[in-house]
Amino acid sequence: MNSKLFLKKNEDRRLKAGHLWIFSNEIDKVENNPENGDMVEVYNSKNEFLGTAFYNKNSLISGRILDSGDIIDFKSFVREKILKAYSLRKEFYPAAESYRLVFSESDFLPGLIIDKYNQTFVLQIYSFGMQKNIQSIIEVLKEDLKAENIFSKNEKHFRQLEGLPETDELYIGEIKTEIINDGSVSYNIDFQKGQKTGFYFDQRDNRIFIEKIVKGKNVIDAFCNSGGFGLHAAKAGAKSVIFVDSSSFEIESAKQNFELNNFSNTAEFSVIDVFDYFEKLYSENKKFDVVMIDPPAFAKSKKNLKTAIKGYEKLNKLALQVVINGGFLVTSSCSYHLGKDEFIQIISRAAVKAQRKIQFIHFNGASLDHPQIPSMNETSYLKFAVFKVE
Numbered sequence: 001m002n003s004k005l006f007l008k009k010n011e012d013r014r015l016k017a018g019h020l021w022i023f024s025n026e027i028d029k030v031e032n033n034p035e036n037g038d039m040v041e042v043y044n045s046k047n048e049f050l051g052t053a054f055y056n057k058n059s060l061i062s063g064r065i066l067d068s069g070d071i072i073d074f075k076s077f078v079r080e081k082i083l084k085a086y087s088l089r090k091e092f093y094p095a096a097e098s099y100r101l102v103f104s105e106s107d108f109l110p111g112l113i114i115d116k117y118n119q120t121f122v123l124q125i126y127s128f129g130m131q132k133n134i135q136s137i138i139e140v141l142k143e144d145l146k147a148e149n150i151f152s153k154n155e156k157h158f159r160q161l162e163g164l165p166e167t168d169e170l171y172i173g174e175i176k177t178e179i180i181n182d183g184s185v186s187y188n189i190d191f192q193k194g195q196k197t198g199f200y201f202d203q204r205d206n207r208i209f210i211e212k213i214v215k216g217k218n219v220i221d222a223f224c225n226s227g228g229f230g231l232h233a234a235k236a237g238a239k240s241v242i243f244v245d246s247s248s249f250e251i252e253s254a255k256q257n258f259e260l261n262n263f264s265n266t267a268e269f270s271v272i273d274v275f276d277y278f279e280k281l282y283s284e285n286k287k288f289d290v291v292m293i294d295p296p297a298f299a300k301s302k303k304n305l306k307t308a309i310k311g312y313e314k315l316n317k318l319a320l321q322v323v324i325n326g327g328f329l330v331t332s333s334c335s336y337h338l339g340k341d342e343f344i345q346i347i348s349r350a351a352v353k354a355q356r357k358i359q360f361i362h363f364n365g366a367s368l369d370h371p372q373i374p375s376m377n378e379t380s381y382l383k384f385a386v387f388k389v390e
Contacts, residue, residue, distance in 0.1 A: 003034035004041045005055060005063055012044035015051075015065060018375030020105050022053060022063030030055070036163065037132035039071060054110065054129025058163040064110035064127055075136040081109050082140050092368040098180035100201045100369040106379045107371065111162070112137070115197040117178040117189055119148040122197035126158040138171050149173030153197045179260070182207070185231045187257050193249055195225065202366035203228060203294065203332070206384045209362065210292065211236035213328050213386070217289035220244060222274045222319070227254030229292045229330070231261060240266035246273050278318035291319045292330040305337050309346060312338070316350035320358070323389040329358070336381035343383045359388040
């Protein structure tokens, strides 16, 4: 007998508009005792069928809509969705072997992220239902995409919210390093020590954009991680690139990637807090043609947004102070709770405090392998902006 979930009156509006989450306080009743991770039929208060969802009574997101119809066989369902996601990436990046293959809700597979590194597939699983059906997912990756290595590299915070164990799993193959290419630059990926699943695919298209503004120039890549922006600057003929990060592992990684690509530009690699570094440059009156900052998310939740805004404002003010007249500030934020308009206003206020005039040149979100659902703001998080500085 199928389990059924009934919504309270008017709580179907968001779902009908295309949102995929059902919050615990929107549920009127649940019939036939589904277990966490089971699929349930979803109905509104008028008994209209809305679709099939994964259920988790212990999570704030108690339902994750999978489909507007019935799902008879989960493996067939997940195969169709993964192959659709795969063909979409192939349209945008026909020659690529490494990219974000599945972006959770945005590819209609809520709570499942899959990053592809050649034939190594790294998963992040934040839905009880996806974890319960992991075997089907692994079989599809093996059978249809010829996966050789599959393992998970989850963020503990999101596993905790879903009531899932925080340990990572090796499903098939082994965990070894991979050398990937983003179309023009190669990277050595160390899955054991690298952040996220090993690499930030979301800035892929934005790294290519900065190649337009760096030729013959002195460039800083701050919060450089494995060196993505700085490496693209080097490739595009920057005169010099300084890689800055507080993590000695990331700086070592950037150095290795610089050598891997046989770049011959002048390069410096600095392990230092970025705020301290900019203050030091300002005190020494040193300025650069292009300053690029890609900090971690300062606002992990809505409650610390106020503090995060202050942090972003201070950081961008410091960065603007070390850009030459006629130079560029390249700035990003991956805090979902910070909207595009607020982000631009932060830079604007920072420019006033730094006594600089700015022109807004370019804005973008995450790369094309990170599609968005227009009715789900949660699927849009990255802000990338370029300003001309006077």
